Amino acid sequence: MSKFTSVVKxxxxxxxxxxxxxxxxxxxxxxxxxxxxxxxxxxLANKVCRLLEEQTPEGEIPTVEQIQDIVEKxxxxxxxARVAKAYILYRxxxxxxxxxxxxxxxxxxxxxxxxxxxxxLDWAVEHNLHTVESLNERIRRGxxxxxxxxxxxxxxxxxxxxxxxxxxxxxxxxMVIIAGPSSSGKTTTTIKLEERLARLGMRLVTLNVDNYxxxxxxxxxDEFGDYDFETPQALDLALINEHLARxxxxxxxxxxxxxxxxxxxxxxxxxxxxxxxxxxxxxxxxGLFPAMTADIPAEKKFRLYLEPxxxxxxxxxxxxxxxxxxxxxxxLRDASHRSYDPDKTLLHWHYVRSSELRNxxxxxxxxxxxxxSAMPYEIPLYKTKLFNGFAHWTETYADDPxxxxxxxxxxxxxxxxxxxxxxEDDSIVPENSVIREFIGGSIYTY
Numbered sequence: 001m002s003k004f005t006s007v008v009k010x011x012x013x014x015x016x017x018x019x020x021x022x023x024x025x026x027x028x029x030x031x032x033x034x035x036x037x038x039x040x041x042x043x044l045a046n047k048v049c050r051l052l053e054e055q056t057p058e059g060e061i062p063t064v065e066q067i068q069d070i071v072e073k074x075x076x077x078x079x080x081a082r083v084a085k086a087y088i089l090y091r092x093x094x095x096x097x098x099x100x101x102x103x104x105x106x107x108x109x110x111x112x113x114x115x116x117x118x119x120x121l122d123w124a125v126e127h128n129l130h131t132v133e134s135l136n137e138r139i140r141r142g143x144x145x146x147x148x149x150x151x152x153x154x155x156x157x158x159x160x161x162x163x164x165x166x167x168x169x170x171x172x173x174x175m176v177i178i179a180g181p182s183s184s185g186k187t188t189t190t191i192k193l194e195e196r197l198a199r200l201g202m203r204l205v206t207l208n209v210d211n212y213x214x215x216x217x218x219x220x221x222d223e224f225g226d227y228d229f230e231t232p233q234a235l236d237l238a239l240i241n242e243h244l245a246r247x248x249x250x251x252x253x254x255x256x257x258x259x260x261x262x263x264x265x266x267x268x269x270x271x272x273x274x275x276x277x278x279x280x281x282x283x284x285x286x287g288l289f290p291a292m293t294a295d296i297p298a299e300k301k302f303r304l305y306l307e308p309x310x311x312x313x314x315x316x317x318x319x320x321x322x323x324x325x326x327x328x329x330x331x332l333r334d335a336s337h338r339s340y341d342p343d344k345t346l347l348h349w350h351y352v353r354s355s356e357l358r359n360x361x362x363x364x365x366x367x368x369x370x371x372x373s374a375m376p377y378e379i380p381l382y383k384t385k386l387f388n389g390f391a392h393w394t395e396t397y398a399d400d401p402x403x404x405x406x407x408x409x410x411x412x413x414x415x416x417x418x419x420x421x422x423x424e425d426d427s428i429v430p431e432n433s434v435i436r437e438f439i440g441g442s443i444y445t446y
Contacts, residue, residue, distance in 0.1 A: 003053055008063045015399035017062070022048050022071065027066035029075075030235045031086040035219050046072050059248060063212040093358060110365040112309065120372050121311040123154055129376040131313045132419050139380060139421045148428055151375040155434060158371040165369055168300050170202050173302055174248050176325075177281045179287030181356045182230075183216040183329035185373035185434040189306055190283040191444050192432075204273060204281040207244075211256045212236045216263025222395045224277030230355035241295040248296070249272050288363035305367035308374035323353060324413050325374065328382045329438040331389075336440040342389055352406040373434050381429070385439070390414040 004017040026048075027041040048070050055070070056062050068091060124130040126140060127150055133341035138147060164177055175250035176197075178190045194204055212235045219229045236256075243253045274280065286292055289301055308325045327349055332339035394414045395406035414422070428437050436442030 004056075004062060006061050006282065007067065008061050008403060009401060010064055015401045016062065019045060019049050022067065023061070025087070026071065026075070026083070028231075029083045029090065030305065031079075031219075031231070032086040032090075033082045034233070036214070041331075044071075044074055044080070045080070048423070056434065057145060078245075089360075106130065111361050112307070112370060113365075113446060114152075116370050116372070117309065117311070120204050120309045120374075124376065125310040127376075130311055132315055133378070135312065135376055136419075136421045139377075139423070142247075144377065144428055147377050148375075148430070151377060152430055152433060155371075155373060156373070160196065162304055162369045162371055163193055163200060166193075166197060166304075167200040167202060168198075169302060172299055173279055174300040175244070175273075175282065175293070175296060175302070177202065177287035177293070177301060177303045178281070178283045179303065179360070179367070180351050180361050180373075181286065181323075181326060182285060183304040183326040183333060183438065184308060185329075185437060186283045186306055187446055188287075188437045188442070188444060189304075189373065190281065191319040191369060194281060201276045203275070205272075205273070205278050206281045206283070209235060209240060209284045210260075211258045211265070211269075211284055212240050213258045213265060215265055223316075230285075230351045232289040232292060232355075232359050235286070235292070235421070237294075238289045240292060243272075244280070244293065245295045247272065248300070250274070250276075270356065286359060288366055289359055290363065293415065302369075303367045305364055305370045306373050308378075309372040310374035312374065312376060312379075313414055320379070320416060321412070322374075323356075323377065324409065324416070328386060328413065329377070332385060333438040336438070337446065342386070343393065346406050346410065347391060347403070349409065355404075375433070375435055377423065377428075378435055379416065380420050380423040381418055381426055381435070381439070383417045384424050384426075387414075387417050387422070 006014050007017045007376065008014055023038075023042050023045040026044050027035075027038055030037065030041060041349070043178060048067065051070050051074065052062055053065060056066070064355075067308075072084055072088060075081075075087060097173040121130065127147075128134045129147065129151075135147075138144075166173065176193075178186050178193065180186050190206075194206075213229065214234060214236060216229065219234055243255070246253050252271055252273040255272050256267045257269040258263050258265045284292070288305065293301060308322050308329075310320055310322065310325060312320045314320060327346070330349075330352075331342040331345045334345045335342055346414065390413050393410040394408065397403040397410065419431050425443075427437055429439065429441075431441060431443045433442075436444075
């Protein structure tokens with residue numbers, strides 16, 4: 001047992017010292033390079049703790065930076081160079097993100113093509129839906145039906161364009177990938193796109209990559225018992241590539257099955273074979289991650305990316321963050337379809353966002369087309385369902401240094417909701433809307 005009870009964070013706050021956090025950090029770095037040995041991670045963490053005790057003067061509280069420096073030293077000295085490199089790169093990425101937050105820059109995303117953002121902003125201005133004030137005014141004037149109709153039409157225009165781009169390449173394509181961060185609307189968009197492509201004469205076969213998850217016990221778990229299964233390394237990428245290559249060679253493969261109730265995978269469960277004119281359809285968070293389809297030539301793939309590209313300024317002149325929209329969506333979806341408490345979704349979100357920034361966002365530029373799934377009316381709708389929760393979380397996590405991420409997100413969303421009119425009746429949402437994926441009541445089966 002360590003002699004330390006506390007550690008100093010970068011912001012100066014003092015929190016409980018938890019050796020398991022060191023184990024988790026080492027294990028995550030190992031997973032990033034293909035390792036899955038938790039016992040080795042624990043042994044290395046124990047050595048870090050021993051060195052920390054030797055190097056820290058009596059009565060002094062160690063710092064996070066000090067601990068991370070020792071982790072790097074131990075990994076290198078113990079011969080884990082690849083894990084050390086992954087750990088160092090992760091530290092550098094986190095430092096860069098902290099610098100960007102400190103600068104508080106408000107600028108367009110450099111990952112989304114400017115013409116896509118311009119088209120979306122132009123549409124919002126044209127429909128007077130580009131600021132909280134203008135959105136509120138239209139709602140107060142009783143124009144909600146017009147807002148919903150125009151928003152849904154704009155989304156479907158995106159999907160229609162994507163379908164024709166894919167159909168134009170149908171003689172060379174063997175795979176259509178629909179990628180995007182959590183709660184971007186991939187499932188509904190996949191269904192709608194599949195319907196349109198079928199009408200254009202394409203035959204698609206879905207490969208559910210969720211069945212390639214490693215067992216839940218093999219994922220990193222924190223001191224709160226929360227598993228980090230948001231990274232692409234949570235999937236058996238090597239087996240995905242092997243099966244895809246064999247399918248495109250005309251072979252039959254046995255697809256595994258992942259049981260989400262037990263958190264375990266069973267290998268070689270379902271037979272799959274492609275006809276010469278069939279195209280594989282993949283809906284995945286990490287569809288753009290290079291290693292997922294590394295063995296498949298680029299000319300055989302069409303990569304579609306989804307994001308709620310809402311161009312709406314709040315009362316302070318800042319654009320509403322897309323990640324906040326997706327957090328609200330996931331809270332509602334998890335509660336509706338998985339019986340999760342929204343608080344659990346909130347406290348897991350830092351894993352979601354961290355993985356997005358490392359494994360999804362950097363590859364957006366490789367997409368062949370981007371679909372905007374945002375609806376300007378959705379946050380006023382979510383206000384009715386979530387406002388009390390955000391008020392509660394903002395108060396609950398205000399003084400908890402271990403929940404700083406949750407507090408910053410909830411307080412930001414709470415302020416936004418306070419400034420918006422609310423939509424009480426969700427019957428205004430069409431049954432085939434992407435929003436139904438999150439609030440329930442869709443005509444589609446998820």
